[in-house]
Amino acid sequence: MAASHTIRAKRAAADRVAKPQARTAATRKRILDAAMAVFANRGFNNGSLIEIAEQAGMTHAGVLHHFGTKDQLLIAVLEHRDQVDVVNLEGQHPPVGRELLDHLVITAQVNMTRAGIVQAYAVLSAESVTEGHPAQDYFRERFIGLRGMVAEAFREAAPADVEEAKLWQAAAAVIAAMDGLQVQWLLEPDAVQMTEAVAAVIPAMVLWLNTPG
Numbered sequence: 001m002a003a004s005h006t007i008r009a010k011r012a013a014a015d016r017v018a019k020p021q022a023r024t025a026a027t028r029k030r031i032l033d034a035a036m037a038v039f040a041n042r043g044f045n046n047g048s049l050i051e052i053a054e055q056a057g058m059t060h061a062g063v064l065h066h067f068g069t070k071d072q073l074l075i076a077v078l079e080h081r082d083q084v085d086v087v088n089l090e091g092q093h094p095p096v097g098r099e100l101l102d103h104l105v106i107t108a109q110v111n112m113t114r115a116g117i118v119q120a121y122a123v124l125s126a127e128s129v130t131e132g133h134p135a136q137d138y139f140r141e142r143f144i145g146l147r148g149m150v151a152e153a154f155r156e157a158a159p160a161d162v163e164e165a166k167l168w169q170a171a172a173a174v175i176a177a178m179d180g181l182q183v184q185w186l187l188e189p190d191a192v193q194m195t196e197a198v199a200a201v202i203p204a205m206v207l208w209l210n211t212p213g
Contacts, residue, residue, distance in 0.1 A: 030056045031063055031073070032073075034053075035052045035056075035077045036077050036081070036117065038055060039120055040119040040123055041119075043127050044070075044135065049070055071134040075138060078135060078138055081117060096152065097153055099153075100150065100153040101153050101154075104150070104174065107178075108178060108181070108194040108195045108197075108198040112185065112189075118182050119186055125139050146171070147171040148168075148171075150174055150175065151167040151168045151170070151171040154167050154170050154171060154206065155167055157206045158209035162209055173201070173205060174201055174202060181198065
């Protein structure tokens, strides 16, 4: 009987800990979703913490309690977006090698169902080139990592003697095409088919890599 009571007491204590943690996680997600919407519509510089707080249904002080500063909230928004990107993938990370090339086409298809996330990314990535922007390092490192991953994927589809610089140029071209397509799609969603366009760009780069000179 004593052992059973002890187990119940431990479970009750665990529940008391888990419930506040769950509430905190839900609150943080609500703030992140609100911040993503505000930053997507107004950009980081023009989007205010007060508006984010209002959309999240809480106070300005409450937002600061969870994220400290507006800069820290922005980085959390970008990290949250990255987590959304991989949440349904095996191991929660993108595939590597030639499978990554297929994944890029799938990503374009998925992006056509989530305009809000695409808009936030497009606005913040463009805005990050401005002096002193808090997301500048994030996007610089992100593009370096992406170019490396895509270049490695192209390596498997290219001749053994292809120059490293050519692989990276092909990777940069695909990433630029995807990002540019997102902007065009946001402006004219009925006129731009991102999936088909990305599916056309990748083989074109493979052909280029296999062309001497």
